[in-house]
Amino acid sequence: MVNPVLLIVIPLAGAFAIPLFGFISKHISKYIPLIATLGMAVIVGSLIPKVINRPIIVVIGGFKPPFGINLFVSPFSLFFAGIISLLGFLVSVYAIKYVNEGDIDKYHLLFLLFITGATGIALTGDLFNLFVFFEILCISSYALVAYNRDRDGVEAGIKYLIQGSVGASFILIGIAFLYGRCGSLNMADIASQIRHVDSPLLSLTLFLFITGFGVEAAIFPLNGWLPDAHGSAPSTISAVLSGFAIEIGLYSVLRIVFTVLGDTDILHFLAGLGVLTLLIGEISAFKQNDIKRLLAYSSTGQIGLILFAFSLGTTEGIAGGLFHILSHALSKGLLFLAAGYMIYKAGSREIGKMKGLATEMPVTSFCFLVGAFSLVGLPPFIGFPGKFLIIKSALSTNQGYFFVLVGAVLLGTVIEVSYFFKLLQSIFSKTKENKIDEAPLTALIPIVVLAVIVLAVGVYPEVVSGFLHLASADFLDRMGYITNILGAL
Amino acid sequence: MEFLENYLYYIASFGLIFIGLYIMLVKKNLIKIIIGLSIIDTGVNILLISIGYLKEGTVPIFSRDNLLPSRMVDPVPQALVLTAIVIGVAILALALTLTIVLYRHYGTLNVGKIRNLKW
Numbered sequence: 001m002v003n004p005v006l007l008i009v010i011p012l013a014g015a016f017a018i019p020l021f022g023f024i025s026k027h028i029s030k031y032i033p034l035i036a037t038l039g040m041a042v043i044v045g046s047l048i049p050k051v052i053n054r055p056i057i058v059v060i061g062g063f064k065p066p067f068g069i070n071l072f073v074s075p076f077s078l079f080f081a082g083i084i085s086l087l088g089f090l091v092s093v094y095a096i097k098y099v100n101e102g103d104i105d106k107y108h109l110l111f112l113l114f115i116t117g118a119t120g121i122a123l124t125g126d127l128f129n130l131f132v133f134f135e136i137l138c139i140s141s142y143a144l145v146a147y148n149r150d151r152d153g154v155e156a157g158i159k160y161l162i163q164g165s166v167g168a169s170f171i172l173i174g175i176a177f178l179y180g181r182c183g184s185l186n187m188a189d190i191a192s193q194i195r196h197v198d199s200p201l202l203s204l205t206l207f208l209f210i211t212g213f214g215v216e217a218a219i220f221p222l223n224g225w226l227p228d229a230h231g232s233a234p235s236t237i238s239a240v241l242s243g244f245a246i247e248i249g250l251y252s253v254l255r256i257v258f259t260v261l262g263d264t265d266i267l268h269f270l271a272g273l274g275v276l277t278l279l280i281g282e283i284s285a286f287k288q289n290d291i292k293r294l295l296a297y298s299s300t301g302q303i304g305l306i307l308f309a310f311s312l313g314t315t316e317g318i319a320g321g322l323f324h325i326l327s328h329a330l331s332k333g334l335l336f337l338a339a340g341y342m343i344y345k346a347g348s349r350e351i352g353k354m355k356g357l358a359t360e361m362p363v364t365s366f367c368f369l370v371g372a373f374s375l376v377g378l379p380p381f382i383g384f385p386g387k388f389l390i391i392k393s394a395l396s397t398n399q400g401y402f403f404v405l406v407g408a409v410l411l412g413t414v415i416e417v418s419y420f421f422k423l424l425q426s427i428f429s430k431t432k433e434n435k436i437d438e439a440p441l442t443a444l445i446p447i448v449v450l451a452v453i454v455l456a457v458g459v460y461p462e463v464v465s466g467f468l469h470l471a472s473a474d475f476l477d478r479m480g481y482i483t484n485i486l487g488a489l
Numbered sequence: 490m491e492f493l494e495n496y497l498y499y500i501a502s503f504g505l506i507f508i509g510l511y512i513m514l515v516k517k518n519l520i521k522i523i524i525g526l527s528i529i530d531t532g533v534n535i536l537l538i539s540i541g542y543l544k545e546g547t548v549p550i551f552s553r554d555n556l557l558p559s560r561m562v563d564p565v566p567q568a569l570v571l572t573a574i575v576i577g578v579a580i581l582a583l584a585l586t587l588t589i590v591l592y593r594h595y596g597t598l599n600v601g602k603i604r605n606l607k608w
Contacts (some may be wrong), residue, residue: 011509076523128569128572132576134573135576135579135580137531139583141578142587144517144581144582146587146590149590150594151594151595154587154591154594155591155594155603157587158519158584158587158588158591159578160562161584161587162513162522162526162584164522165526165580165584166513167530168527168576168580169506169526169530169533172533172537172573173506173536174532175569176533176536176540176566177567179537179540179565179566180540185565242502487575
């Protein structure tokens with residue numbers, strides 16, 4: 001059997017190999033992320049059939065849980081690892097030609113560290129280890145946002161850094177409280193002891209964790225950095241930041257709320273917060289003139305919807321949330337990658353300057369259309385089954401509170417439709433006759449592959465929905481999580 | 490007095506955390522904001538250490554004679570703090586680097602004036 005720890009080791013080793021290979025040739029560095037993420041994707045693929053039967057627990061360094069660090073590979077965490085490796089691979093194909101300024105070595109090194117951090121968060125079963133991977137993810141993304149060293153990028157980077165670091169300090173205080181009470185850092189061990197902790201301390205810890213991880217997850221009052229960072233970063237980085245970094249932040253929030261603290265009283269509050277995030281994101285996106293800021297605000301909206309889906313707390317609702325995470329990762333990755341060369345050709349990020357781009361770049365523009373329709377939730381694209389599942393399960397809870405929130409979600413979708421059509425209208429308007437000048441092949445391949453997946457999974461949602469239901473059942477099974485890890489003694 | 494003796498480290502650590510937060514919220518100079526960040530980090534580290542601390546405790550070395558496990562200081566928080574310090578240094582270095590580049594672009598460190606990105 002392949003050891004799942006390779007999912008973390010491969011990108012980390014690749015990151016350290018880049019400066020070494022740099023001594024031999026400067027051109028090798030851009031192919032290392034490609035190989036590393038492809039290897040990860042293969043490993044994820046080979047692990048899926050095994051994980052469906054029972055989760056794999058990897059004990060690191062021979063210290064059995066709860067004393068040592070362990071990895072917990074279940075359908076839920078493997079789902080995130082799969083998204084990270086798939087999108088990471090496609091983005092590194094795109095980056096071969098796209099990233100051609102500055103220290104290219106450093107870009108690829110940071111990109112691999114970014115992948116390491118994200119995968120580590122998804123797989124780890126130890127609270128402090130989670131924090132360390134979280135910091136790896138955050139620090140590399142601060143640096144990547146400021147990679148171009150232009151006015152906007154550096155300003156966005158420092159804003160992101162300051163907010164993110166305060167959040168990280170909050171997480172560390174929360175970890176200190178939990179360790180002081182439970183005497184353990186293992187998430188399963190803390191989960192089994194959490195009912196002995198007095199409730200004021202528990203609420204304080206919950207607040208600290210939601211605030212801390214919420215910065216990365218871009219939950220409403222904490223998302224001030226997101227439009228700047230996603231808008232000013234290089235397009236490849238915007239694609240991965242929107243594609244899985246904020247989802248990984250949300251994963252951490254949900255892991256803490258559902259599994260470690262097991263606090264379901266707060267779910268109504270989180271559902272309200274999610275819908276508020278959705279509405280504010282969509283309304284802000286509506287008035288944007290900058291294509292990347294528009295997409296960034298739309299990411300905020302989508303993350304709100306995903307938070308709402310998870311806060312329903314039912315198997316079906318969480319499966320819908322997972323479906324939407326998949327659809328958002330693919331569609332938003334597609335949109336940012338397509339926007340990358342559209343901005344390059346138009347020479348500006350303003351929507352008004354993109355008029356008639358469809359005649360110049362027909363393939364890219366068509367794929368952009370596919371991504372936009374999918375995000376809005378039109379059938380037969382991947383966004384439709386996800387949104388449909390979320391709304392269906394929200395209505396089946398039979399609670400008036402959720403009915404009101406569903407109304408707000410639908411309102412948000414209407415706003416979303418209007419600004420995406422404004423954008424598409426500008427791109428597809430015929431103003432001038434241009435000769436065809438497409439993006440290079442290394443950029444077209446990932447864009448087209450993403451568009452094909454978006455369409456294919458949208459037509460046949462059964463391909464993934466079985467696995468997603470399994471993953472959501474696995475996520476809700478708190479007792480199973482505890483006995484699986486502590487039973488390995 | 491006894492209260493102060495027992496909780497001195499907690500008071501100190503939360504004092505530092507709140508001082509740091511205050512600096513970050515009130516000050517306009519980017520360097521001062523980063524100093525505030527560093528003070529928060531220090532406060533959190535003291536909190537972590539004091540959670541595992543034992544008054545007149547000994548080092549946790551089992552091979553030495555005359556050391557009782559009940560009198561040993563918990564080593565785990567100290568290991569955590571070591572990691573947290575390293576992370577803190579990395580963030581501080583990156584923040585100061587970005588500040589230098591930012592100063593070259595804008596010619597000021599006043600965050601009120603660095604407002605290229607707004608809505």
